[in-house]
Amino acid sequence: MEVDYSKIKVVGFDADDTLWVNETYFRDAEAKFATLLSQYETINQIDQELFKMELKNLPLYGYGIKGFVLSMVEMALEISNNTVSNSTIKAILDIGKEMINKPVDLLADVELVLKSLAENYRLIVITKGDLLDQERKLKQSGLLQYFHHIEVVSDKKEENYSNLLNHLKIDPSEFLMVGNSLKSDVLPLVNINAQAIHIPFHTTWVHEQVTENEIQNKAYKTLNGLKDLLQLL
CATH class of the missing domain: 3.40.50.1000 (HAD superfamily/HAD-like)
Incomplete structure (x- = not known):
């Protein structure tokens, strides 16, 4: 046309x-998150559930890294039945900080x-x-x-x-x-x-x-x- x-x-x-470049960093972060939580579920399932969590939280957090990190934390708590360790939560926060500090x-x-x-x-x-x-x-x-x-x-x-x-x-x-x-x-x-x-x-x-x-x-x-x-x- x-x-x-x-x-x-x-x-x-x-x-x-x-x-x-932006979306590449989110894909890398999702892979790190799935590996971090792989003791609780398959990597493919974690990816799917994280996406659902992000969509659910969009009206609350909007778009961007900070909302993404909050969704990862919530997902970690949910998938681990609230047993995820403090060190894992810190690792998730570090993933977010690494994204923010990307060149x-x-x-x-x-x-x-x-x-x-x-x-x-x-x-x-x-x-x-x-x-x-x-x-x-x-x-x-x-x-x-x-x-x-x-x-x-x-x-x-x-x-x-x-x-x-x-x-x-x-x-x-x-x-x-x-x-x-x-x-x-x-x-x-x-x-x-x-x-x-x-x-x-x-x-x-x-x-x-x-x-x-x-x-x-x-x-x-x-x-x-x-x-x-x-x-x-």
Whole structure:
């Protein structure tokens, strides 16, 4: 489906797994957690139960590492029938701290693309997750100079985007969102008559996956990498 980008004035970027590596660290943490609790259940079952716990806790904790750590602690207590040791709880907390202290690893061509687009477009970041953690990553990324606005939202649904665009006085028809999640960065924008570009990351959280029916007849493009944006804009 052909998409017209001639009216675009503002380009929004997701942060995690669009500008820098993130989901890989969660997969590594899940593996460490499952190994840590493997005396109580199979690793595959622990993975499944942890995912269920995360989903249950999303309305309470939101997205991000801190909520993930709380879900791991709760899962450890549940799966061990409240017999898990203090040392194991500490090990879980250490997994979380290690995630928070990970270096900001930019994805390929990020700064090149931002520097080029900033000459002709207003650039903003729209990301979800823990505010303190996202602020830290943005600061360490060295990319702040390219963005006119940074927004950390509790979720990425149509209402969140509509409210933000209205607040920033951006017409949806003049806005393009770029991100790795069809569920969070593409479909909500298409549904409010904005534009969206999907740039897949090699791993996606199950909660962010969508069905073929959900994307059928939706007007958006999928690119192999950020650098391909420069051929469209």
